[in-house]
Amino acid sequence: MLEKRTKIISEPLESSLPIRLDLRSWPEVESYLKQCKGVILPIGSTEQHGPTGAIGTDALTAEAVGLELGRLTGIFVTPVQAFGMAEHHLGFPGTMSLKPTTLINVINDLVLSLAQNGFERIFFVNGHGGNIAPLKAAFHQIYSNAINQNLPVASNLRLKLANWFMVPEVFQEARKLYGDREGQHATPSEIALTLHLFPSLLDKHLPLPAPAPVGPINNHQDFRARYPDGRMGSDPYLAKPLHGKILLEIAAKSLSKQLLTFLEES
Numbered sequence: 001m002l003e004k005r006t007k008i009i010s011e012p013l014e015s016s017l018p019i020r021l022d023l024r025s026w027p028e029v030e031s032y033l034k035q036c037k038g039v040i041l042p043i044g045s046t047e048q049h050g051p052t053g054a055i056g057t058d059a060l061t062a063e064a065v066g067l068e069l070g071r072l073t074g075i076f077v078t079p080v081q082a083f084g085m086a087e088h089h090l091g092f093p094g095t096m097s098l099k100p101t102t103l104i105n106v107i108n109d110l111v112l113s114l115a116q117n118g119f120e121r122i123f124f125v126n127g128h129g130g131n132i133a134p135l136k137a138a139f140h141q142i143y144s145n146a147i148n149q150n151l152p153v154a155s156n157l158r159l160k161l162a163n164w165f166m167v168p169e170v171f172q173e174a175r176k177l178y179g180d181r182e183g184q185h186a187t188p189s190e191i192a193l194t195l196h197l198f199p200s201l202l203d204k205h206l207p208l209p210a211p212a213p214v215g216p217i218n219n220h221q222d223f224r225a226r227y228p229d230g231r232m233g234s235d236p237y238l239a240k241p242l243h244g245k246i247l248l249e250i251a252a253k254s255l256s257k258q259l260l261t262f263l264e265e266s
């Protein structure tokens with residue numbers, strides 16, 4: 001797999017367009033599969049991100065990191081799964097959540113679709129903490145289903161979860177930039193990435209009373225009562241578009257090492 005993948009990487013990639021699965025035809029995907037069995041699947045969430053953050057923050061950031069990772073490695077990137085498990089944010093308008101069991105089944109169906117036609121390595125770039133538990137549960141369901149359905153790739157199927165915001169180098173940079181005002185939700189690091197991607201978001205990027213509270217996550221009514229403006233411990237006003245560019249580069253570079261190792265694993 002290494003030789004074949006290296007050949008893909010050596011192609012000059014002037015933009016992310018060549019690695020977008022949704023811009024490829026099926027014969028192109030079939031020919032890619034003869035060289036590489038890996039694919040990147042970005043997953044985020046559509047949920048409130050404080051009074052000044054975009055509802056799509058987790059999906060937009062996961063997609064951007066996934067595409068940059070694809071651009072660096074030549075590995076195809078699927079469309080982003082923009083809806084995640086965001087039950088605790090349902091007290092805020094604009095949030096669109098999948099129940100944990102629904103998300104598990106969605107991931108199951110998407111991965112088995114890819115696996116049925118020969119994809120063996122699915123690398124999830126995740127942008128939302130609430131997706132972690134359902135994704136891990138889904139992986140075990142998928143492994144069993146692949147065997148039970150006698151998929152030819154079942155014994156070689158491998159699934160990997162990479163949370164871009166938890167990459168150690170990203171975490172360190174966020175700490176350096178924002179200290180403990182990074183917080184846990186509607187963080188300046190994720191908001192910075194959206195400002196880099198969509199400068200028009202600067203129009204609503206206004207100072208907020210600090211600090212936002214921190215604490216547990218229970219039901220959505222309790223969440224809104226504890227965290228009235230939606231933030232958890234964060235000061236997103238510290239975010240700057242340039243920070244987002246830097247964080248994107250750090251995340252993609254670090255994840256590219258993880259991805260290449262994953263593609264080589266037995």
Ligand SMILES: [Zn+2]
Nearest residue numbers: 057058186190
């Ligand atoms: Zn988020």
